[in-house]
Amino acid sequence: MATPAKKLSTLMPKEFAPTVPSVSEEKPKRYLWLRYLIPIAVGLAIWFSPAPAGVSAKGWQLLAIFVGTIVGIISQPLPMGAVAITGIALCAVTGTLSIGDSLSGFADGTIWLIVAAFMFARGFIKTGLGSRIAYLFIAAFGKRSLGLGYSLAATDLVLSPAMPSNTARAGGVVYPVLRSIASAYGSEPDDGTARKLGAFLVKNSFQATIITSAMFMTAMAANPLVVKLAGDQGLNLTWGSWALAGLVPGLVSLALVPWILYKVYPPEIKETPDAVKFAKDRLRELGLVKRAEWTMLGVFIVVLALWIFAPLLGNLNATTTALTGLAILLIAGVLTWDDVEKERKAWDTLIWFAALVMMAGFLGKLGVVPWFSKQMAGSVSGLDWITAHMLLLLVYFYAHYLFASMTAHIAAMYAPFLIVSIAAGTPPMFAALTLAFASSLHSSTGSLKGEICCL
């Protein structure tokens, strides 16, 4: 197995500019015909098998398209967005859903919360506020390599509530800083010096961003998909309730993981006084906090406060807050309309998210989900819920080795596992939240493809 630093280096841009690395999704694929054949075959097999009693014909057709779409997202004949567009087109052109229903996902509030948060992420990168936060932490705690690890994890934590792409956080903000410091200490990915410092820092930041991804609804692009899928089971996860549930386990993990990693995968260099000097030099170069950074920081804090205290404010909707924040960033000139138009990953997310949310919602309305729940209720009556839920959680977690994408994993497995767990007697909100956290944490295994990004 390649060292993580080596794996990362192939994903990251050579220059250390604070931009999001653009992993090309469109290189020629092996076994392309098979990647097409499997989802089509699975979809057709379901389509032409008889619908069980209690499920409408349309509902069963939708299940065929939904499963075909998810298998397509896993087998990847095309990038996820293109598979999603095909799924939407199939819903409409087969007459399974009206065109209005097929497009209904695009009006979903949760999607636009994530689109707005993608724009906030751009603001952190563009204004340089993200790097400044990293340098501040390093200047304060970076004297030793363990402290450096904590500093980079803390940077990730601070940014995570408004940066739904953990690729943007770990790759766009943290990595360039990390890489510069490792290089300054003569630790490079490819020449046998990785274990001096860089390998520890990379592994540490990788694990940290996985933890922070689980802590906030807006810390990972597919978390809102979890919220929608739980919502289809009548479980209302708000931004605040997610954060509240995630806070203590998240902070404990962030405190323990760097220390454990430092023990089991220690860097050769322990003292890093030059990192503090490096960070202070960078801060001096950055100069005083710019007006755009203050505005970005102000909007970030206000939006965060409104998300947290929404229940005290007449349940102010999180998307309303986010869109208002985005409008303020545009009016203040922190972001230009140009920035918004070219935030491609936001438009990508809009498309696949709308497709999956729409299909999942109508699977419920057309009787497929209730039918599945009823089937499950009978089948798991043997075990007590604690054992059952622990088993389900373990399977859900390690099943990640089968998926190249967190979104595919969640779309395929979250809802059925939640239904089965609830059927086994697990308190529904506990089941929903633990599976929600596992939906990010499963990536700590590293997927078969060695991806660090969530999408």
Place this chain on the structure above:
Amino acid sequence: MATPAKKLSTLMPKEFAPTVPSVSEEKPKRYLWLRYLIPIAVGLAIWFSPAPAGVSAKGWQLLAIFVGTIVGIISQPLPMGAVAITGIALCAVTGTLSIGDSLSGFADGTIWLIVAAFMFARGFIKTGLGSRIAYLFIAAFGKRSLGLGYSLAATDLVLSPAMPSNTARAGGVVYPVLRSIASAYGSEPDDGTARKLGAFLVKNSFQATIITSAMFMTAMAANPLVVKLAGDQGLNLTWGSWALAGLVPGLVSLALVPWILYKVYPPEIKETPDAVKFAKDRLRELGLVKRAEWTMLGVFIVVLALWIFAPLLGNLNATTTALTGLAILLIAGVLTWDDVEKERKAWDTLIWFAALVMMAGFLGKLGVVPWFSKQMAGSVSGLDWITAHMLLLLVYFYAHYLFASMTAHIAAMYAPFLIVSIAAGTPPMFAALTLAFASSLHSSTGSLKGEICCL
């Protein structure tokens, strides 16, 4: 007044690559404070004036936000999309509409028809099929400068049903060809040689693209806004009915306008045999029609046929057809997902369109439009409908001198003028269609800003 060629040359890229010119929208604006002040003042004035009887308080608030948004699109403190996002945020954050209602425009089928058509346009440019069509027409009819004008107009006509950005048609496909031929004949915009050939061709293609914009629902990005606004009055304009109504006047105009222009604004060069040779050389360079071009052409023809014959096919929805066509282009590899993600103008259109359609729709539901219609019904009873409608049409047409954008013009004036005309007794569909055509044709005046593009 600058010659049109001169005006165009400032809008067009220097190199003749077949790309859409990117007119930067974000240069510093003059009187920026005034551009902000006017929409805010107008919006607040409406907000704080008492709602008339029959209009709900929420409806009146929405009118304030709607008018403020449109005035903002006209005064342009920020690009249209940013003003639209602000409008959506204001609807939600003021509690005028729920967040779900505020976002409902994004699920509108017409919007996704246009988004898909933007992708078709990319396919024409990317595969080179657009230029090939231009060269074919020129090789056949380009022996004289008038024939050259007809050839370029014909190219525009062929592409227009699947290219909703007339900037992409006229600027991305036709202009590079036109410019190369004019240059070959020693006619340049800036050195006094414009009138030899280039000025005639530019003015001709400008007028041609305005005419084709009026002929098809998908030939201009804001046409579907007309469809929605007419729909709010209970008038159902389909893709086919629009095309049927536009066909004869459109073709007659396309036959007459180049000839009239040739008489009143003649090029000095009358014979252009080298243009035929130039086109044939280009065609030889392009070689055989590539697989991607055949696929593009096939999808284009099938989509067009399905749009035209939808009523014979159980009213197959135009958006369903378009999305299916897009899925096929992605599967066939004509377009990559990358192309879709970076088609920025599609995302821009999605945003402003969703905002305007959503507000216009709820103005009807909340009683503002019915109230306005009732007011108008009383006030125009003096005139016969023919005189009334002609007057309205003339005012609507020449009011374009006040607008920098076709969308702003339509959003501000189409619905009230339609309502007044219907109140005066004009047959509703006739009123809707003539105002619809005028919504593109008004740009033949050239706006104050000398823009050639619709957005």
